Amino acid sequence: MASFWSCVRTGAEGLRYNKGNNFQPAGVSTMIEEYHAKINRHDPYEDYELLRSFSEVLKRSAERHPEDAALIFEQYYERQAITYGDFYEAILSKAQEIRQLNIECVGIIGSSTPSWLLNVFAWTIAGRRVVMLDESLTNEETKRRMEETGVEFVYSDNRQKLSALKPVAEQIRAVRRLTRPGTPIEVECGGEMLFYSSGTTEAGHAVVLSQEALCASALNGGQLMECFPGDAVVCTLPYTHVYGFVAGILWPMTFGASVIVGNTARFTRQERDRLEATIMVTTSPGLRYVMSSGAFNPHLRAILVGAGPIDRDILKKAQKQCEVRFGYGLTETASGIAMNVENGDLTAMQLCPGTSARIDYDGELIVSTPSMMDGYYHRPEETALRLQDGELSTRDLAHFDENGLLHIDGRKNELLTLKSGEKIFCLPIEQELGQLMGSQVVLSVRENDELVLTVLGPESMRSEVEEKLREFNDSRTDGLHIDRVVLRTEPFPRTITGKIKRYLL
Numbered sequence: 001m002a003s004f005w006s007c008v009r010t011g012a013e014g015l016r017y018n019k020g021n022n023f024q025p026a027g028v029s030t031m032i033e034e035y036h037a038k039i040n041r042h043d044p045y046e047d048y049e050l051l052r053s054f055s056e057v058l059k060r061s062a063e064r065h066p067e068d069a070a071l072i073f074e075q076y077y078e079r080q081a082i083t084y085g086d087f088y089e090a091i092l093s094k095a096q097e098i099r100q101l102n103i104e105c106v107g108i109i110g111s112s113t114p115s116w117l118l119n120v121f122a123w124t125i126a127g128r129r130v131v132m133l134d135e136s137l138t139n140e141e142t143k144r145r146m147e148e149t150g151v152e153f154v155y156s157d158n159r160q161k162l163s164a165l166k167p168v169a170e171q172i173r174a175v176r177r178l179t180r181p182g183t184p185i186e187v188e189c190g191g192e193m194l195f196y197s198s199g200t201t202e203a204g205h206a207v208v209l210s211q212e213a214l215c216a217s218a219l220n221g222g223q224l225m226e227c228f229p230g231d232a233v234v235c236t237l238p239y240t241h242v243y244g245f246v247a248g249i250l251w252p253m254t255f256g257a258s259v260i261v262g263n264t265a266r267f268t269r270q271e272r273d274r275l276e277a278t279i280m281v282t283t284s285p286g287l288r289y290v291m292s293s294g295a296f297n298p299h300l301r302a303i304l305v306g307a308g309p310i311d312r313d314i315l316k317k318a319q320k321q322c323e324v325r326f327g328y329g330l331t332e333t334a335s336g337i338a339m340n341v342e343n344g345d346l347t348a349m350q351l352c353p354g355t356s357a358r359i360d361y362d363g364e365l366i367v368s369t370p371s372m373m374d375g376y377y378h379r380p381e382e383t384a385l386r387l388q389d390g391e392l393s394t395r396d397l398a399h400f401d402e403n404g405l406l407h408i409d410g411r412k413n414e415l416l417t418l419k420s421g422e423k424i425f426c427l428p429i430e431q432e433l434g435q436l437m438g439s440q441v442v443l444s445v446r447e448n449d450e451l452v453l454t455v456l457g458p459e460s461m462r463s464e465v466e467e468k469l470r471e472f473n474d475s476r477t478d479g480l481h482i483d484r485v486v487l488r489t490e491p492f493p494r495t496i497t498g499k500i501k502r503y504l505l
């Protein structure tokens with residue numbers, strides 16, 4: 001078989017351009033017509049229901065679209081492509097090599113290159129447990145997660161990271177071989193993946209997701225937002241985040257579209273123009289960056305926003321350019337739970353197919369979905385607290401409107417209880433105070449029910465901040481009173497999607 005890099009082809013080979021200058025594989029018009037014909041028969045996904053593993057997803061796309069681009073990227077300022085046929089063949093070859101190794105668990109440090117994606121799929125298809133490790137983590141935190149999940153081998157495109165973490169993996173592997181010796185066949189797992197939850201109100205946990213759950217999430221999302229052969233999907237999130245992996249990789253590959261790889265979070269306008277993405281997967285902050293930097297791709301036909309609170313202003317601006325959809329999900333549900341109705345209110349969402357939901361007595365959203373996690377890795381007690389009889393406690397407060405559409409009201413753990421007993425959501429108050437202070441702020445309740453405002457800025461701002469806070473307190477008629485101000489010079493600790501880690505403040 002040809003080597004993986006010999007599979008790389010120039011963007012012109014096997015591809016063509018339509019009249020609108022949007023990249024499409026040859027024959028895409030016919031495929032889209034067939035797709036719409038299925039939709040008209042009201043059963044467009046009958047042949048997708050059996051896709052329960054990565055191997056089945058990739059095999060199907062390789063058989064149906066062997067010469068179409070699976071991956072698109074830039075090399076020396078030229079557009080390159082790897083076809084589905086070549087990509088799948090290279091993955092199977094790599095997986096066969098991995099099966100000969102006495103390694104049960106691999107940690108894959110985030111990146112966005114063809115070889116990185118090859119390894120993610122090869123290790124899972126080979127039946128190994130794959131732990132997704134974000135590249136932005138400190139070496140100390142990465143080591144902790146490796147030890148927690150039993151990572152015996154590390155893959156990374158970052159040589160410095162690899163050099164620092166390889167000894168940790170070797171030590172873990174040596175211990176396992178002493179305590180549980182075995183052959184490669186005996187150590188095979190089910191090819192499950194471990195994604196860490198965001199960890200805004202507590203430290204993130206390793207969430208175990210089966211390939212079947214991840215594939216179900218990609219398929220369900222595709223039933224609410226269409227993705228066709230000929231689409232090219234760019235994702236501004238790390239693929240080590242479950243939303244980035246499902247929406248940025250699995251979703252397009254399930255439907256024969258192309259995945260754009262590279263440093264997509266910081267693409268210049270010229271790069272976006274050359275790669276011609278038709279769909280963008282991003283967050284509200286990511287979309288704000290794209291629009292403010294002038295890097296909005298004119299070829300985009302749709303944008304999917306998720307992994308955080310909605311920013312109405314920026315999404316409404318983006319809606320003037322193309323279709324914009326907002327999705328809601330959790331790491332524990334492989335991302336997909338609900339998505340807003342096409343051309344409708346961005347906050348009014350319909351549930352993904354196969355998903356059921358109810359509102360508990362205290363307003364918390366409880367969901368059941370085919371993309372549910374197996375549990376938290378080696379944390380049965382924490383799993384039992386969140387997952388009971390197939391229903392997940394989301395820790396989000398929500399309600400259904402008169403049309404049966406879901407609205408997320410806020411995080412349950414970000415609901416502050418005041419001395420008066422009144423409960424308030426942090427986010428709207430923080431937004432108001434942030435504008436007043438001209439800086440980033442975070443509310444928190446400390447000892448003795450003291451309500452504290454942490455403001456990002458130097459100590460020299462204190463008198464100005466305290467004066468503005470007095471004005472704010474005097475203007476409130478709802479009993480809200482902030483007791484104290486803390487000034488902080490270091491940036492607020494955030495998750496990889498930009499959410500503040502409140503438990504660290």
